[in-house]
Amino acid sequence: MTIQMNQLHQSESISDIITGMEKSALDRWYRGDPSGYLEIYADDIVYFDPFSDRRIEGLDQLTEIYESIRGELFVERYELLNPKVQAVENMAVLTFNLVAQSEKPNDRWNCTEVYLRDNQNRWKIIQTHWSFTTPELR
Amino acid sequence: MTIQMNQLHQSESISDIITGMEKSALDRWYRGDPSGYLEIYADDIVYFDPFSDRRIEGLDQLTEIYESIRGELFVERYELLNPKVQAVENMAVLTFNLVAQSEKPNDRWNCTEVYLRDNQNRWKIIQTHWSFTTPELR
Numbered sequence: 001m002t003i004q005m006n007q008l009h010q011s012e013s014i015s016d017i018i019t020g021m022e023k024s025a026l027d028r029w030y031r032g033d034p035s036g037y038l039e040i041y042a043d044d045i046v047y048f049d050p051f052s053d054r055r056i057e058g059l060d061q062l063t064e065i066y067e068s069i070r071g072e073l074f075v076e077r078y079e080l081l082n083p084k085v086q087a088v089e090n091m092a093v094l095t096f097n098l099v100a101q102s103e104k105p106n107d108r109w110n111c112t113e114v115y116l117r118d119n120q121n122r123w124k125i126i127q128t129h130w131s132f133t134t135p136e137l138r
Numbered sequence: 139m140t141i142q143m144n145q146l147h148q149s150e151s152i153s154d155i156i157t158g159m160e161k162s163a164l165d166r167w168y169r170g171d172p173s174g175y176l177e178i179y180a181d182d183i184v185y186f187d188p189f190s191d192r193r194i195e196g197l198d199q200l201t202e203i204y205e206s207i208r209g210e211l212f213v214e215r216y217e218l219l220n221p222k223v224q225a226v227e228n229m230a231v232l233t234f235n236l237v238a239q240s241e242k243p244n245d246r247w248n249c250t251e252v253y254l255r256d257n258q259n260r261w262k263i264i265q266t267h268w269s270f271t272t273p274e275l276r
Contacts (some may be wrong), residue, residue, distance in 0.1 A: 008244070046224070048233070048269065050272065050273050051272070052221070052271075053271060053272055089226075091226045091231075093264070095186070095251070095267075110196075126233050129233075129269065131188065131270070132188070132273060
């Protein structure tokens, strides 16, 4: 019983840590600063977004893409809806919907992040998947 | 060193198991049979696709959606491109691109699956994210 409660507690902590990391990175992202994400991406991250014609492989490739839009993306307000973390000891998946208040009429996103805890107890993102919510309506 | 090799071996096994499970489920999916996936979804699966206006929560909700298209989707050939598995002992993330040869001119997908091993040593999908590759080109 004690073990169960400890596991639950630990799992709640992971959820708080991961969600907090994501929000911090997003806050910077929407102020034109991609470094919030770049600093927490693992070297071997894999990445999907609606603009690439295949999976992006690795931090070098993703850095190049992110640096090309540094200082260009600004969103005053966004809502991160229903963040959910499913975790084991050293891996966690965070999913959420996001609504950005931007010039686009339907700036809505689905997002899946997978975090891995490394041997120095640091959580890093190893997989990112951004997609449009109902892309036909854009 | 022995431990490292065992870990590597185990990790390769996980990759084979997960990729095999996904291909079996996809083969049935493209013959109009959603049960291949439904049988390997965890009860608390979370799910994104381009047709839903938010994250789908749980097997009951997803079963309802899948049953509504049973027997309606047929694709003769598809290519699963560059499947990659990133795993720890009891959780694994599988990512791939998929190209289906269907009546649609650009039936291309990004996919992220997260598998969790339960206490009976069965891998189940706890998170699915399907999105269109380059939706603007559809």
